[in-house]
Amino acid sequence: MIDPALTSDPGRPVWARNGMVASGQPLATAAGLEVLARGGNAVDAALAMAAVTSVTMPEMCGLGGDAFALVYDARTRTVTAFNGSGPAPMAATVERYRAAGHTEMPFEGWWSVAVPGAVGVYLEMHARFGSKPLEELWAPAIRYAREGFPIDARLAANIAAGAAKLAQDPAAAAVFLAAGPQPKPGTVLKNPDLARSFERVLADGAEGFYKGELARAIGDASRAAGGLLTAEDMAAFEVEVYRPLVTTYRGYRVFETAPPSQGLILLEMLNLLEGFDLAGQSPTDPDVVHLLVEIKKLAFADRNAYLGDPRFVQAPVERLLSKEYAARRRRDIDPERANNAPAGGELDGDTTSFVAVDAEGNAVSFIHSISALWGAGVMVPGTGFLMNNRAGRGFVLSEEHPNGLAPGKRTMHTLNTYLVTRIPAGDGEPGTAGGPGSGETDGGGTGDAANPARDDGELVLVGNTPGGDGQPQWNLQVLVNVLDFGMNAYRAVAAPRWTSFPGTDPINLKAPLELRLESRFPAETAAELLRRGHVLRGVGPWAAGGSAMLIRVLEDGVYEGAADPRDGGVALGL
Template sequence: MRDFELPGRSLAVGRNAMAATSQPLATLAAIDILRSGGNAIDAAVAACAVQCVVEAGSTGIGGDCFALLSLGGTDKIIAYNGSGRAPAAATVEHLRSLGITSLTRTSPHTITVPGAVDAWTRLVADHGRMKMADILSPAIKLARDGYALPPRSAYDLAAQEEMLKGDPTASRTFLVDGKAPPAGSIRYQRELADTLEAIGREGRDAFYRGPIAEDLVRYLNSIGGLHTLEDFATAKGEYVTPIKTTFRGHEIHECPPNGQGIIALMILKILSHFPGKGDPLSPERLHIEVEATRLAYAARNRFLADPAKVDVPVDYLLSDALAKELAGMIDPTKAITDLPKFDEVPHRDTIYLSVVDSDRNVVSFINSIFFVYGSGRMDPNHGVMFHNRGFSFSLDPNHPNAVAPGKRPMHTIIPGMVTKNGRAVMPFGVMGGQYQAMGHAHFLSKVFDYGMDLQSAIDLPRLFPLPGTNQVEMEHRLRDTIGRDFERRGFQVKAPESPMGGAQAIWIDWETGVLRGGSDPRKDGMALGI
């Protein structure tokens, strides 16, 4: 039980249904959809669409989406990969012929065809109850009539002020006279409202074919992109088979590559060799978690790519033998010094949400534009801020994650789902770019090794080892207590550049029927049960 004399928030509880998101308006939209007869997938899409408006620095219809679903609360988990693909003309050779030797965050060559709208419409068509027009209505109203800029969104906007000045549409949409407005300012995204309205009326084709697609392609070509109408028309996500492992008697489910969910499972498999005991924030325990993460991420940067284009050794990466070998490399007193070095993939932002409805349909849902405000490139007519997920691609033709026609880049965004005894017991997710895999393992260890409730586990201070280095980012609460100890172990301790991630989770108590939810104080959001 939390100490009510300390600052913080209580665990959310409910009996009928629950939503947990990083924006109060998104949580409220999800609850309103559930009360109007929609189910968990309808509510998840409605909440995400609202976040595309009020948390535009983290997500948008110009981004990608992944989801894990349990229908009726069974352990038969459905996974959907809604990540976009590179244009058909995108080859390493072609980019080199254009003088491109490296990818920058605002490069048009980092913009893959957005997959989010296709994912939303497909999931609602297959598993929802409501019309897309009704699902998108809350987001459309906010975008057209105005919304008050939330505090964390205002913080992220201020940090990207200079970058947003470089694009005239982004500047006029998000800035005021070239300056980031303060929290509480009333903002509008009327072009986005029109686009969402078209999607609600006409479905996915409103975005991928016809006048909107023509404008999007024309704009991308004008800034040097290789995109074509055919690339948009043929964009399509897919249902995929989830991957899983067992941790402390629970089955942990993740989407398979091209996402990094497999890395979360690898960390958990390594941690299974180190029973949790004592203080969950002791330097001894966090040292083990950091080293497990460093080892697993070294494998990520070497192997993760689009399995439709290259062989990704999933069975090997999830093998007991590899987990045992990697666990054996951890010295509990000092940092590993001979980690393999690979290209570093940046650590950025996204949104994650969980929804459980009265029929116990369970949704774990994530949507992202990668960097804060993505590529910083915004279509002038339709309010679409494009992601820069292709920044993860390599320009080394021999690398598994090398850019190629129709290829999906390695993805950091990963929804999670926990099952036990044939039932889904917890949709969960941790935002924060490449931190997410460690975030999953760190969170689950605190819940299952130390018996913490969801909100208490989410509230704990965080740390993250930057892949391929001995540098460890620590929030100040940890730097003040264990920072020097970690430095004696051979790590370089540094402050994170921005608040470290965010998280949402909902626990389903099948015996009592009670739902318990947590939402990260590093964001503006909340969990709400009814």
């Protein structure tokens, strides 16, 4: 019998043969599809969507934010990762924050800002894999910024929610509150300063953004407001290009972004889950929900206990991702009782994301963000883009903690993105090598990230979701729905969703554990989870959060894609 909770939405996946894109914003999806129709590749489409979302989803991403991406090259069957995580300013010391009266990292303002790394990722991806001129790819975004676009209900609601924050910064208020603190959907939003910033990046490249006019403008605005970020901090930034983290799961390879991204959490959860048989069950069964939630708690506890910027912390990545560690860690799971005080094992928001595949089978999984909704709430005058609050949201104000603040250090990120391939026949189990600090970082065009001899297998899935600490949890649920329960792309992203809170954000870590269940879960499931000791909080039928994007590669070169119905996204194909 099919669980009615899994069939309560009339949506369906989209199928195509000549390429597909999916994003959380229709104008971005349309821009990506147009690039594919003109013969561009998946990276071209992703870069077009990155620019359009920077304009049409300004509360979530943009030139002042950060980015991570995975690129699958169909010709060489290799996967390359990009890290655009910016460090804290060199003046950002624990002592300095404490002297200023802070007992916790400030969540808003210039003292919460890290170096923005997204632009570096955009340009590095284009240099390595792009096939169309960047001027052509960014033309739709520049047009929307200069001529305006009608805001949707999501952006209208987010402007209302962030009005007080935006009102504190004159430059931000002039752009986003021009129509008042509660604009109606359909109101046209123009941001000509942002159009000029994109054009400046096109003219001057990464050198110009990080060492030229825009870098100086960012440094000047920070100094004028008493901030710590300087033009020298901007000039020191470099994108990391590397071999991503990888693990195996039931005949597949799953790739993830490495620390300071917390993609490792998803891979550790899959390693733990691999020791359990889910045959004959469904994602709404209480046994399944309980097991996945308990696995989440263990992996998140390990992340909180051990992980930080690999340049500062000797994080035990390979041990955390080993199958042996997973086997030991499974002993900490009680099948009948919730663990509401998880601890690290013994060792030997807000964002947008999108996916793209092209007719040749190349694929991109991309995620970028200014961290919290409306970032730090500060805009550099004349640029049209908001600065991130990644340092304020991510760091712990401690010199001893693995994720403690330090000058030039990158905070651990909620941002992560995944890609799945099929293990080639006769191939052995891959290791977990890769990632910054493994000796495989490729900042100059050589090394494993550029090795065409490596065969990572045929592409099976490319996906991701925004949503802070919900990302690894929701990505896990989508992957299990496809790989274990055989769902199509739409059912996988639309199935009833749960969220275990808190996750890793320092601001929330002291909150008691609770399990948020969408109301589409059967009442019997909720009752059984309560009996096992979970603290439940019911949310609306589609209110658990996230905006999952997924593209599956089927037989005969057919792509099947879907965008999460929770967030008004769109998947389109050719």
